[in-house]
Amino acid sequence: MSDIITIPGAIDLHVHLREPGTNPAETIKSGTLAAAAGGYVLVCDMPNNPGNPTWILESVKEKQRIITKDAAIEVLVYAGAQPESQNLDELPKMAKQCVGLKLYGAPTTGNERDYEAEEFAAIIETWHKAAPKKPIMLHAGSGNLSGFIQLIAKKYNHPLHICHVNSAVAVELIKKAKQEELPVTCGVCPHHLLMSSHDEKSRGWFARMQPPLAHQIEAEKLFDHLVNGDIDVVETDHAPHLAENKWLAERENPSGMHDGGNRTCYGVPGIEFALPLLFYQMKRGRISLERIVEATSIKPAKIIGIEPPKKEITWEMTEYRINDDDVASASGWTPYNGMMAVGKVKSMGMK
Template sequence: MKRLVKGAHVFQEGRLIKQDVLVDEATGRIEVTAAELSEDTAEEVIDAEGLILSPGFTDLHIHLREPGGEAKETIASGTAAAAKGGFTTVCAMPNTRPVPDHQASMEKLLHKIREDALIHVLPYAAITERQAGRTIVDMDTLHPYACAFTDDGVGVQEAGTMFAAMKKAASLGAVITAHCEDNSLLYQGVMHDGSRAGELGLPGIASVSESVHIARDVLLAEAAGCHYHVCHVSTKESVRVIRDAKRAGIHVTAEVTPHHLLLNEQDIPADEGNYKMNPPLRAKEDQMALIEGLLDGTIDVIATDHAPHTKEEKERSMLEAPFGITGLETAFPLLYTHLCQRGVLQVEELLHWLTDRPNRLFGLPERKIEQGAPADLVLLDTKKSGIVDTAEHASKGTNTPFDGWTLQGWPVLTMCGSKVVYREERER
């Protein structure tokens, strides 16, 4: 089947240009783009007047839970959520059971992805076996399968282990990605160690637990000659360390989440599990430093850290609930509503951070809207207003602090390889 997307404002080379785009499901590619194409060229014509057509989004940091955590999420439900949010490529963290730390477990995971995924899923491999922080995996064997190496939510505590992994990754041209947290500085904290933690009577997580780990790792990365990527930056000190490292010519890149850009500790209304995430929501000055770091290029991309859990788990106190919130289905409307509409950034900048920037960062195939390119596309209605309703989520996870928020700018159609993987009927 051929589909004609007609009258959209197409995101190309950093600009929005009004064009028609014809895609062919048989080839999975864009057949032609032009200022105007005849409706006779396609079996289906999609009226995109007033809408934005962008390459599908890429998320460098999500959790699909399968295998081992299917009650929280599956590859099928997680990729359906991604498609609903406009994502056509996601990088899945290795905190599954079993961990993809050997060729056999990685091959089984890839087989399941091929069976169930609606979009492109690129798995991470672990840095150490079972993410235990001791024995480095056979990186030579796993490198062809993995988008990068990370131990995800359990930062590598031993500097010697991380240094050895970085040197090996450098020899392979691979990326080391890190959740940065010095376990000796956590003190069983469950939220930011700030004024709000004192008001709620909950133990805090100090900012230095993150920044000191990043400071260690950027120096190791410099010595190893490795591309080092920092997950979900949350503190002003971390931004400062990364900025200084970049100025020194160290190959360090970093990501920030929508929730850290839009919320801080004062937004936590009570001891509620849906506000428990790692890293936690920090102070207002940290939030402002993250926005500044994104705008000045210190932080390279936006990633959701989509982390679904069961409703029962997240209904507990922060002392008992697991860390993490969902993010795939709300990322674009959250950022468009609270950053673009408020003049903090232009929609073209937001699209850049969600599309070509993450692909280039990890050396992934670029997605452009041009003849012959893969038809991985999202159609965005920036005038559409809607309420976040977790009862309608495609994800199994309903753990989000944004439930009930009114947002503007929603994906209405997503194609992956020209196939429609999400569609919402427009109200005309």
């Protein structure tokens, strides 16, 4: 199979480019080169940089200075706030510079626990007043999704995007909110669609991220929800770590405890391969090109309130097996090693 297709450039609502901060697995330069290799023309960078979260305007500006200097494609940034970040005064200032606000309602890098939505009440009210149209992106916990939907989408009618859903139950809750015409959307990651909790058994920390991989039956349900549009977008959650740091967690904490005392290393890179993995599923007849374009370009643009990309990507639809040698990210490895893929970016042009 080798054809040429030209489609709108992709937008990723969820990346971690690691600068400024203390994680050396990526830079804005290397991460945006990896994104460009994957057909992306715009990525939105999350705030939880280890050692330097974008909780204050100065950190946002510092990130934007690096973007202006080094980025290979357009990068927009999220503000961040947590109940313990004590940055309410900074939120209106950051709202002008940022594409949205990210909230962590669950355990992940830097957080140990699930939060109640109410703990974010002042943050949500402040953000809503400052930027009523700029979405709140939520990393939901296991039992708090309804509470956040009530507080953000129902009380304020504020746009709420649920990041990286990994269960059909969450999708059903989101579907119900949509039926009530609440402004709620959601995204799914390629690893939650195409890997499963069984992979964590054989790959250890190289297959651990937050939220974790789901059971295979669940992963297949998520794929169906993506195909029928219950899940709005594909987001990569490109979260690079050096292999040596995955190895440290593997040696010190092989069973993957998340209790504060044990070393953890959550997240996987892979933005180069999101579209090629989907194109392979398209070749298998599981998803249409139209739906892929909608989920990776048109809908993400809508969620952040911009026009669909004018830049177009021409893909050569060659089939191949993903190999660590294909990795453009500075992290140098991919959890998709060995998987089938279709498509390499040939060129980028304007519509």
